[in-house]
Amino acid sequence: MPLRHQPAPPTPWDSDLDKPAIAASAYVHPQCSLIGDVKLGENVIVAPNTSIRADEGAPFYIGANTNIQDGVVIHGLEQGRIFGDDQQAYSVWIGEDTCITHMALIHGPAYVGNECFIGFRSTVFNAQVGHGCIVMMHALIQDVEIPPGKYVPSGAVITTQQAADRLPDATESDRTFSHHVVEVNQALRAGYRCSDGIACDPSLQKPASSNGSRSNGSHSNGFGSMPQNGKAPRPLPADIVDIIRQQLRQGHRIGLEFANARRFKVGSWQTAPAITSTYEAQVLTQVEQFLVNHPSDYVRLLSIDPKAKQRQLERIIQKPA
Numbered sequence: 001m002p003l004r005h006q007p008a009p010p011t012p013w014d015s016d017l018d019k020p021a022i023a024a025s026a027y028v029h030p031q032c033s034l035i036g037d038v039k040l041g042e043n044v045i046v047a048p049n050t051s052i053r054a055d056e057g058a059p060f061y062i063g064a065n066t067n068i069q070d071g072v073v074i075h076g077l078e079q080g081r082i083f084g085d086d087q088q089a090y091s092v093w094i095g096e097d098t099c100i101t102h103m104a105l106i107h108g109p110a111y112v113g114n115e116c117f118i119g120f121r122s123t124v125f126n127a128q129v130g131h132g133c134i135v136m137m138h139a140l141i142q143d144v145e146i147p148p149g150k151y152v153p154s155g156a157v158i159t160t161q162q163a164a165d166r167l168p169d170a171t172e173s174d175r176t177f178s179h180h181v182v183e184v185n186q187a188l189r190a191g192y193r194c195s196d197g198i199a200c201d202p203s204l205q206k207p208a209s210s211n212g213s214r215s216n217g218s219h220s221n222g223f224g225s226m227p228q229n230g231k232a233p234r235p236l237p238a239d240i241v242d243i244i245r246q247q248l249r250q251g252h253r254i255g256l257e258f259a260n261a262r263r264f265k266v267g268s269w270q271t272a273p274a275i276t277s278t279y280e281a282q283v284l285t286q287v288e289q290f291l292v293n294h295p296s297d298y299v300r301l302l303s304i305d306p307k308a309k310q311r312q313l314e315r316i317i318q319k320p321a
Helices: 161-165 172-195 238-249 261-265 280-293
Strands: 004-006 033-036 038-040 051-054 060-062 073-076 092-094 105-112 123-129 140-142 253-259 298-305 310-318
Touching: 033 038, 051 060, 073 092, 172 280, 238 253, 238 280, 238 298, 238 310, 253 261, 253 280, 280 298, 280 310
Parallel strands: 004 033, 033 051, 038 060, 051 073, 060 092, 073 105, 092 105, 105 123, 123 140
Antiparallel strands: 253 298, 298 310
């Protein structure tokens, strides 16, 4: 439970006493304040010493998989609203898969789109930042609309629409970095939930047993399952990593099938436990761990289009020696 987790106080402009609504899969660090009509989507992580205070401007929305890092302040003016992607009025809307990094200030009315990166100590006030924008460190964005996919350099002061319209496009490396930060924070979210006893992802594992030696069998602990044969996972070959990365970027799900030598000869594959994550780091970890746990099996990688419910790719990634 956050340090302050409470309804908005009664005021002349709002007496509804709205409370925060937090998705079950989110993680909010105890050392932060979360006040008023704030909605946190699935898999959001809120780091220590943040203040998300919807007691003047409200409501706030923070979309799925977004990370709110240490020392971030989110507040809003009593007057002034923007429209969120659901076409409802908000004081602050922050989209999905977005990084609001250390000590940044988002002050409503403000809109930050999906897959954005807001750098250290940057400020967004009375402004809109379009989808896929990269805002670097110590930038000021005020009274403007930043078009989607733009890059705001460190120290930039963007307070006229002309300056906003002249911004360069973000590069693929910029977007890759932002995506990596999202992945890292998703791993942290899972780890914090595990260490706090909320839930543990099976891919999380403790590298050694309590006596300092590897377990020789399947061993369950608070961090998930150890590899059944006591061996640590090895990194996947680069070509397999590239395939998984490309398929995830297309919105596909990754799956696995396995077969022993007898089943392989007759094409009788067994389905592995589902990989529910769509985050590259977590998916790679689960694939690597599965290979370690099935050293004597053929293993086949699958890519599945969840909309069409069809396989897009099948590739054997392990053959027993």
